[in-house]
Amino acid sequence: MSIKEIDDEYVANTYKRFNVVFVGGQGATLLDENGKKYIDFASGIATNSLGVGESSWKQAVIGQINKIQHTSNLYYNEPCGKLAKLLCDKTGLKKVFFANSGAEANECAIKTARKYSFDKYGENRYEIITLKNSFHGRTIATLSATGQDVFHQYFNPFVDGFKFAEANNFESVLSLISEKTCEIMLELIQGEGGVNVLNRDFVDKIYNICNKKDILLIIDEVQTGNGRCGSLYAYEQYNILPDIVTTAKGLGGGLPIGACMIGEKAKNTLNYGSHGSTFGANPVVCAGATAVLNSLTTEFLNQVKIKGEKIKRVLLKCKQVKSVSGLGLMLGIECDNAKKKVEQLLEKGLIVLTAKNKIRLLPPLNISESELNAGLKILEEILN
Numbered sequence: 001m002s003i004k005e006i007d008d009e010y011v012a013n014t015y016k017r018f019n020v021v022f023v024g025g026q027g028a029t030l031l032d033e034n035g036k037k038y039i040d041f042a043s044g045i046a047t048n049s050l051g052v053g054e055s056s057w058k059q060a061v062i063g064q065i066n067k068i069q070h071t072s073n074l075y076y077n078e079p080c081g082k083l084a085k086l087l088c089d090k091t092g093l094k095k096v097f098f099a100n101s102g103a104e105a106n107e108c109a110i111k112t113a114r115k116y117s118f119d120k121y122g123e124n125r126y127e128i129i130t131l132k133n134s135f136h137g138r139t140i141a142t143l144s145a146t147g148q149d150v151f152h153q154y155f156n157p158f159v160d161g162f163k164f165a166e167a168n169n170f171e172s173v174l175s176l177i178s179e180k181t182c183e184i185m186l187e188l189i190q191g192e193g194g195v196n197v198l199n200r201d202f203v204d205k206i207y208n209i210c211n212k213k214d215i216l217l218i219i220d221e222v223q224t225g226n227g228r229c230g231s232l233y234a235y236e237q238y239n240i241l242p243d244i245v246t247t248a249k250g251l252g253g254g255l256p257i258g259a260c261m262i263g264e265k266a267k268n269t270l271n272y273g274s275h276g277s278t279f280g281a282n283p284v285v286c287a288g289a290t291a292v293l294n295s296l297t298t299e300f301l302n303q304v305k306i307k308g309e310k311i312k313r314v315l316l317k318c319k320q321v322k323s324v325s326g327l328g329l330m331l332g333i334e335c336d337n338a339k340k341k342v343e344q345l346l347e348k349g350l351i352v353l354t355a356k357n358k359i360r361l362l363p364p365l366n367i368s369e370s371e372l373n374a375g376l377k378i379l380e381e382i383l384n
């Protein structure tokens, strides 16, 4: 049986896969089982933030594997504490809970916000406002938080207490706030929802009302974080300090990690026994994440911005491109037949993604000039 046949027979049918098997690569160049080369503008959905086989990341991961691969959270492990300190030093947030995915990071944020409110105000202040078109994960609670009807089927009953406001419409948020509201959760750029950037003014107003009413502001940076948008976290490009920031995808450089970073207000809300994860804070994964964060210097992040602007410039000259949205190396291309074009691009050796009816680009943050140019050339062929 071929790899495809085995997969189709034995793996749960939750994914519609492209007919490609990637077996290796280096940087932003991937290799399939037939030896065909591809330029990677997707990074395994923003996870391989430093591309394939980056040396500092690889050394950190292999070095930790050679020491010990897991300890459990009953004991201290060195990479866990060091990574938490690094995240807090770089953001000003105060405590980190480590999980294994974005959904779990958001679960932790939801639990933290509800317990913060319970501890301070008692029962019945549990409502959470998120945005229409958002995406917060695949667990029952994070699906409930996701503001898209397509995700609210089959699995009833969902978790109660979520309300959905219109993005970039503050009146809509305001109309949902009540004495029951404990949290507002936002992606600053809606990733799966179509690479929609939130307005600064809208986010400012939400930040202010959250402060005024002691509603926790949670920024879901699962996709936008870890240098993706040209700053360590996207919220730095807004005038806010979130109460909680969640992240995952790019933090692990391709290994599964989620982090829920909690600020001053709620830093002591989670206490012994209130939350946990068997695999969370895995030392191999934390060592890799530390290498990723250490790569994201100011100069590196500037390069992310410059590369993003170059891609935008080239794309906006293409005849079929109607608009380009996004920040840094998280970009959405508005054009007709995005899904069809993604197949054509793959055929020509360029890996890209979709987001709703757009083509979505999430190249490795350290993509080389020559790989970037090679990818752009293929995009120009298809989009002109």
Ligand SMILES: *Cc1c(COP(=O)(O)O)cnc(C)c1O
Pocket: 100, 101, 102, 103, 104, 106, 135, 136, 137, 138, 187, 191, 192, 220, 221, 222, 223, 248, 249
């Ligand atoms: C991908 C994503 C998630 C879910 O992350 P998983 O690791 O798949 O659980 C949550 N929020 C946002 C914004 C995402 O992009």
